[in-house]
Amino acid sequence: MRVSQWLSLVGFLLFFLFPAHLCEICAVNDEEQASLAPLMATMIRSKQPFPEVDPSILIALRLSKQYDQNAEETFLNKVLQKIMQRETLTSGQLALNILALTAACQKEDVQSNNLVKILEEKFQEEIDSIDTSGHPLTNHYQLGLDVLALCLLNGTYSTSKIAKLFSAEQMKNSIGGQFSVDTGALAVLAMTCVNRQNPDEMIRSNILWLVEKILKEKKQDGTIGNIYSTGEAMQALFVTPEYYKETDWDCSKTLKTVLSQIPQGTFRLPIAAAQVLPALEGKTYLDITRVSCQSTPGHLSITPKPTEPTHQFYESISVTYRVVDSINNNINESTIVSVPKGSVFLKVMEAAQTKSKTKFGFTTKSEQWGEYITSVHGIKASSENRTYWQLLSNGQPLSQGAESFVVSDGDHLEVRLSRY
Numbered sequence: 001m002r003v004s005q006w007l008s009l010v011g012f013l014l015f016f017l018f019p020a021h022l023c024e025i026c027a028v029n030d031e032e033q034a035s036l037a038p039l040m041a042t043m044i045r046s047k048q049p050f051p052e053v054d055p056s057i058l059i060a061l062r063l064s065k066q067y068d069q070n071a072e073e074t075f076l077n078k079v080l081q082k083i084m085q086r087e088t089l090t091s092g093q094l095a096l097n098i099l100a101l102t103a104a105c106q107k108e109d110v111q112s113n114n115l116v117k118i119l120e121e122k123f124q125e126e127i128d129s130i131d132t133s134g135h136p137l138t139n140h141y142q143l144g145l146d147v148l149a150l151c152l153l154n155g156t157y158s159t160s161k162i163a164k165l166f167s168a169e170q171m172k173n174s175i176g177g178q179f180s181v182d183t184g185a186l187a188v189l190a191m192t193c194v195n196r197q198n199p200d201e202m203i204r205s206n207i208l209w210l211v212e213k214i215l216k217e218k219k220q221d222g223t224i225g226n227i228y229s230t231g232e233a234m235q236a237l238f239v240t241p242e243y244y245k246e247t248d249w250d251c252s253k254t255l256k257t258v259l260s261q262i263p264q265g266t267f268r269l270p271i272a273a274a275q276v277l278p279a280l281e282g283k284t285y286l287d288i289t290r291v292s293c294q295s296t297p298g299h300l301s302i303t304p305k306p307t308e309p310t311h312q313f314y315e316s317i318s319v320t321y322r323v324v325d326s327i328n329n330n331i332n333e334s335t336i337v338s339v340p341k342g343s344v345f346l347k348v349m350e351a352a353q354t355k356s357k358t359k360f361g362f363t364t365k366s367e368q369w370g371e372y373i374t375s376v377h378g379i380k381a382s383s384e385n386r387t388y389w390q391l392l393s394n395g396q397p398l399s400q401g402a403e404s405f406v407v408s409d410g411d412h413l414e415v416r417l418s419r420y
Ligand code: B12
Pocket: 090, 092, 093, 096, 138, 139, 141, 142, 175, 176, 180, 182, 183, 225, 226, 227, 228, 229, 272, 275, 367, 368, 369, 370, 371, 372, 373, 374, 383, 387, 388, 389, 390, 391, 392, 397, 398, 399, 400, 401, 402, 404, 420
């Protein structure tokens, strides 16, 4: 056979053995890098106003092409402080901190503090909880983080147990009987790592099922689940091209929609920026162990101010606000309140609370995603009983928290004690 014939045979084999989209990179190009600058700025600026810094910010900075040595050092120090309290962290929090240290080339800290061993123990407690009570101590999103960290850092785990943990049966109802794209995406990343180390038939069939479920959550505009789960869904689809057809997903459409949301301030929370950025750069959490540990010269030149939404607080609007206990069916309080136009859900809750502390009093806890509603009408949500105060507008669950969702005139808002 002549060289040209060999080449065409190789080309033919490559074409049929590897789908074309295996070779395509769907990420921002060098010219578009500037459009990511607001996300970088949002994360970097979060050094100051936020008392707690999420390790996913350090991961995003390390996976990014743009580089800010000073910010990386600050965030690394925060992560190092955090692991001092390793015993009090949940399994997923510990996993995320381990991943951040690894991304920041601090594997020695991971080893000297025995972090992988501690994670193995915490992961075992999650499994024990499933065996005794039917659900993990935390949630399946965190189990995904646990397995990802254990796999990437060569911890000990049982492939068959992991296959069971992320089976269709378990994942179907991972959050309140509803499929969660974020959770599915984390499980795909974790199982892809496991399958690369120990190829396993059941793991592969779990991945296939989850990839199909994720693709079913694709919306007209290209978002997958909602805008906040899209980055993680993209990561899952990047690492599993052999599980779907090229025509099943128009990645450039998804990318375009996500990019168009940046100037609108959709990712103005540092954690939201951190969760979406890696995918926009064509990176996934499986790249954490591949980050270069050579010192890189600083080249972050573009740092515009993060985008802030422009609210006008002149006009006032009126909305209906209701508190419902859908578990015990014994509370159903409702009121109409007036708030300035552009107000967030939390403002409505405050306005109702001033009307009647007994009926509408509530408490919150400050978290990375903003204020988390912990109790309403004197009833505390409880992770033991797997209850939470769900937020809804016009009957639809919100895809943002109380401090972020901007309400509109005539909205029917509701906080509903629900199970997950
Ligand atoms: C599991 C989960 C939940 C669980 C948390 C309880 C539990 N023990 O598992 C439940 C089902 C209760 C929940 C509730 C809500 N959630 Co939720 N949740 C998640 C999920 C899938 C994983 C969180 C996690 O474990 N992270 C890993 C650990 C290591 O980090 P952590 O900081 O310790 O995690 C804690 C916080 O994230 C907190 N939390 C979870 N959701 C939310 C939402 C808000 C607004 C806040 C302030 C905190 C918070 O609970 C976690 C466990 O304690 C994320 C997905 C994601 N991409 O992050 C969505 C996510 C954070 N949730 C989201 C939303 C919108 C909500 C709700 C507002 C939904 C609603 N319509 O009511 C409510 C919160 C209402 C309230 N009371 O204030 C969005 C936030 C987007 C945004 N821009 O604000 C996300 C990103 C999902 C999405 N793609 O839409 N959630």
